[in-house]
Each structure stands twice: as structure tokens, then as C-alpha cells.
Amino acid sequence: FVVIPALVTAACFAVFLPADDALPWTRAQRLVALAILDYGLVTYHFAAQHFGALCIYRARSGRAGSTTTRRLDRWYALGIGGVLVFLAEIVAGTAASQDLWADRWVDPQWVAGAQSGLRTGGTVVLAAATLVLLAREARAGARSIPRALYVLSLAAMVALAIHARSPFLFVAVWTAQHW
Numbered sequence: 341f342v343v344i345p346a347l348v349t350a351a352c353f354a355v356f357l358p359a360d361d362a363l364p365w366t367r368a369q370r371l372v373a374l375a376i377l378d379y380g381l382v383t384y385h386f387a388a389q390h391f392g393a394l395c396i397y398r399a400r401s402g403r404a405g406s407t408t409t410r411r412l413d414r415w416y417a418l419g420i421g422g423v424l425v426f427l428a429e430i431v432a433g434t435a436a437s438q439d440l441w442a443d444r445w446v447d448p449q450w451v452a453g454a455q456s457g458l459r460t461g462g463t464v465v466l467a468a469a470t471l472v473l474l475a476r477e478a479r480a481g482a483r484s485i486p487r488a489l490y491v492l493s494l495a496a497m498v499a500l501a502i503h504a505r506s507p508f509l510f511v512a513v514w515t516a517q518h519w
Contacts, residue, residue: 372440379435380426386514387422390494397487403480416473416491420498424462428501431458462502470495493517 355374360366365373394413395404403409429435430442431451439448451458470491477488497517500510 376441383422383426384418387418387425390421391417393490394487397484397490401480401484401487402482409476409480412473412476416469417494420466420469421494424466424498425501427458428462428498429507431455431462432501432504432507434507459502463499466495466498466502 352374355363355370356367363370391414394417395410398404398406398409398413426435430446433448433451435442473491474488477483477491497510497514500513504510
């Protein structure tokens with residue numbers, strides 16, 4: 341709680357204090373790079389928190405030692421709550437500074453033209469992963485209704501990310517659920 345924040349602060353000073361010509365990138369480019377890094381780390385952070393919540397519910401139902409369920413939880417939280425949300429934000433055009441990095445990797449006109457198919461594909465992946473986790477929960481000897489409800493709430497939020505035309509609804513629900 342002291343050393344790592346101090347190192348992060350020192351690294352930020354080391355990145356932002358030098359003049360534009362002292363490092364290969366200008367300050368503005370360095371700011372955008374750190375914003376993109378922050379966006380990726382925050383997305384991972386939220387996904388990791390979902391994994392933690394699933395672990396708590398799994399432990400409370402007496403299945404803390406189930407490595408298979410733990411592995412499924414990790415894949416679901418990181419894949420659905422992380423990667424799928426990230427891809428949904430790229431499709432919606434709401435990823436942080438997307439025009440400066442994602443649009444260089446994926447043609448924005450192609451994404452705009454393929455939005456319907458990408459949303460459908462994302463929904464199919466979301467539904468399949470959610471059904472696998474819920475089926476596993478239903479077959480478990482010690483079922484956990486709160487765990488199943490958490491999976492359903494996470495699926496609903498990701499569905500909002502995939503289908504919301506405006507990011508506001510998704511951000512509001514995601515933030516409310518987070519706190």
C-alpha cells in the first residue's frame with residue numbers, strides 16, 4: 341500500500357516531466373499511451389473482481405476446492421467480463437482513445453459494417469458461456485442460488501455492453517454493480 345503506489349507515482353513523473361524532445365514520444369502521446377494502458381488494466385481489474393465474487397460464492401457453497409469450477413469461473417470472468425466487454429466497446433466505438441490505437445488494428449469501416457454480425461456473435465458466445473456455467477451450477481451437489489444470480493447479472497451487463505447503442509446505460513449499470 342505504500343511501495344507500489346510510490347513506484348507508480350515515480351513512474352508517472354518519469355513519463356510526464358521530461359520535455360517533448362527528451363523521449364521518443366511527445367507528452368500528449370505519452371498521456372494517450374498511459375490512458376490506453378489504464379483502460380486495459382481497469383478492464384482486467386473489473387474482470388478479476390468478477391472472478392473473485394464467483395470464488396466467494398463457490399466457497400460459501402462448500403466447493404472452494406473444485407479446480408474445474410474455479411477454472412470455469414476464471415474463463416467466464418476474464419473471457420465474458422473482460423474480453424467480450426472490451427470487444428463490445430470497440431464495436432460500439434466507446435473504448436478509450438479508440439481512434440488512436442484500435443482503429444489502427446481493425447478497420448473502423450469494417451467494424452461499422454459488421455456491427456450486426458459482431459453483436460450477434462458476441463451474444464451467442466455470451467449465451468453459450470452463461471449456459472455452461474449455469475448448467476454446471478445446476479448439476480453441482482451444493483448449488484448456490486446467489487452464485488447463479490451473479491452469473492445472470494454479469495451476463496445481463498455484458499448483453500447491455502453488446503447491444504446498447506449508447507454507452508451510458510452500460511456504464512451506469514456496470515458502475516452501480518461494481519459498488
